[in-house]
Amino acid sequence: MRIISVVISVLFLVACGGSSEQSVPSRPEPPKPDLPDSGYxxxxxxxxxxxDDQxxxxxxxxxxxxDLKTPNIDKLASLGTRFSHGYVTSPQCTPSRAGLVSGQYQQRFGVDENRFTPMPLDIDTIGSRFQRLGYKTGMIGKWHLEVMGNSSEWLEKNHPDFYASNQSIxxxxxxxxxxxxxxxxxxxxxxxxYERRYWTNFELNGSDKSAGYQIKEQYRLDLTAQAAGAFIERNAENPFLLYFAPYGPHVPLEATEFYLSRIPENMPTRRRxxxxxxxxxxxxxxxxxxxxxxxxxMDNTIIFFISDNGAPLGDDMTDAPLDKRGEAWNGSRNDPLIGEKGMLTDGGIRVPYLVKWQGHFPAGKVIDKPVSSLDAVYTALELAGEKSLSDLDGVSLLPALEGNADYLDERALYWRFWMQRAVRKGKWKYLQAGIRREFLFDMESQEGETLNVIDLHPAVADELxxxxLQWSNExxxxxxxxxxxxxFGARYDHYLPPPQG
Structure with missing residues (x-):
């Protein structure tokens, strides 16, 4: 009976339409706590x-x-704050990046999946916001919000003749x-x-150049790291925003002997x-x-480190040939979380999440409350002096960093991706995959997503x-x-107890 009621309520809201113009109540505003007067x-x-896919x-x-060593990033965490329940807004690259770059749930402007590129031009970006605050802004690495090979919806709408010709993008x-x-x-x-072709408007030595494509044969992760360093050198005398998005460990899996020599050979090749x-x-x-x-x-620079989504595992982490892409395992791991990239289980959306600001944020602290990549954007803009934050979907992390994180349990985090939908509020996470697969998890319990407690707490599930559904309808x-x-159903049943009845 519960499943029938779920379907009826969902279909009712869908019948009302998928736009905020419909006459449904607006969702409650997430709590905006008073900020500490800390003299930042x-x-x-x-x-x-x-x-990318870490x-x-x-x-x-x-x-x-x-089996891994990440001493520099670990040092950031040990001298900064680690969020053990840090989330991104999607289990896929483009929508997750659209959420971060806009500071909003990307479903608000229709970038629900990779195939809905490009990000609309009327959406404000963190680059533009920081520019208006007097910052120099830089973007290095993977953008993935441009017109791409899967932008068929945009092409059909904006360039129908080209779309009809079925030419390469x-x-x-x-x-x-x-x-x-x-x-x-x-x-x-x-x-x-991405791999060899880059759009650049400065050289690695820091000099200006005309904007245009360059072919670079250098190893992609070394190349973009050097570009990030060059950006800092170019802008060290100005306040700056650097959005650095290394293209890894996303496939194609490739590495130089300089890095491979650090990794033992007695492991799966893709893992190595x-x-x-x-x-x-x-x-x-x-x-x-x-x-x-x-x-x-260092005393005047905030550093966030976040992954765009969980690792793709291909169900069983098969050590396929390195040139295999698609649904293949990328060699990364989500332990001890359930699921993988593409799923709204925590393995798909809960990621490494660190922040460090030397001398201002606490060192060695771990916060176990649910936070979002959207909160990083909100907090950074707030500290940069932005006053107009009401259109953002995140909240300030400053009170949590100052010692009181309870307010983070009072707001809900939402997801919707490829016939799945989920919400987390405090310790509770409600997840529906398709229609029949419906789950409620106590994320503070030892069992986490290994135990579906929806029959024990039906009122909690109903409220969430x-x-x-109200959020989704907006x-x-x-x-x-x-x-x-x-x-995909088989993948869910592989990771989670199949539905009863």
Whole structure:
């Protein structure tokens, strides 16, 4: 009977439409706690490091795995604060990045999945916001919010003739793609790309260049780390925002012998390459810290380190050939969490999450309350002097960092992705995959997502379900209330107890 009532309530709200223009009550505003008067310096520099498909387990400081070494990032955590229940807004690259770059739930403007690129031009970005506050802004690494090969919906709407011709997106004239590049979205200095081809407007030696593509044969993680260092050198005398998004350990798995030599050979090849890539990322973080120390900026620089989503495991972490992409394991791990990239279990959305501000934020502290990547954006802008924060979906982390984190239990975090929907509020997490698979978890219990307690707490599940549906109804796209297809259903049943009845 519970399943029937869920479907009826969901279908009722969907019938009302998927837009905030419908006559449904607005969701309660998340709590905005009074900020401590701590005398923080004006206009601190902000560095946001956003890795790619790095699972929850894969920092040494997490204590889950013994086969990796990330000394530089671990030092950030030991001298800063680690959020053990840190979340991103999606279990997939593009929507997670759209959430971070906008500071909003990306479903508000329709970037629910990778295939809904590009990010609309009317959405304000952290680059533009910091620019208006007098900051120099930089974007290095993976952007993934531009017009891409899977932007078919956008192409059909905006360039129907090109869409009908079924040509490669590479043939679309640059003038139509250019407005979506980060240097047109609020970032002064850019060095972004993926494997060999990069759009840049400065050189690695720090000199200016005309904006355009460059082919770079250097190892991608070393290259973008050097670009991040060059950005700091270029802007050390100005307040700056650096959004550094290394393309790893996302596939394709590749590493130089310099990093592979650090990793023992007696392990799956994909794991070894992922560990080598994480060693490269760690070296890059160390280099960024060295640059900040060189210029005496550590006391005036906030550093966030977050992954964009959990690791893809391919169900069983098969050690497939390195050239296999698709659903293959990328060599990263999510232990001890349940599930993987693409799922709204914690393995897909709970990630490494650290913040350090030398001399201002506590050192060696672990906060076990649920926080979002959206909170990092809110907090950074708040400290930079932004007064107009009401359109953001995050909350300030300052009270939690000052010692009182209880307010973080009072607001809900929401997710919606590919026929799944979830909400976490305090210790409770409600998750519905498709229609039949419905779960309630006590995330503070030892069992976590291994024990479905929905039959023990139906009133809690009902309340969270209604809040989730109300939030979902405010988003731009309606939620397709359909059963998840068999292959994905099998993945859920692999990780979670299958539904009864």
């Amino acid at each position: 310096p004006d206009k601190p520099n902000v560095v946001i490091i956003f890795t 699972g929850y387990a894969d920092l040494g400081i997490q204590g889950s795995r013994q 590479e043939k679309l004239p640059l003038q139509y793609k250019r407005p979506f590049f980060p240097d047109e979205r609020g970032f002064d200095d850019v060095f972004w790309g 390459y992922a560990l080598a890539m994480m060693a490269a990322i760690d070296d890059g973080v160390g280099m960024i810290v060295d640059k900040l120390e060189k210029h005496g900026l 379900r209604q809040q989730l 988003m731009q796209r309606p939620d397709p209330i359909v059963e998840i297809p068999a292959p």
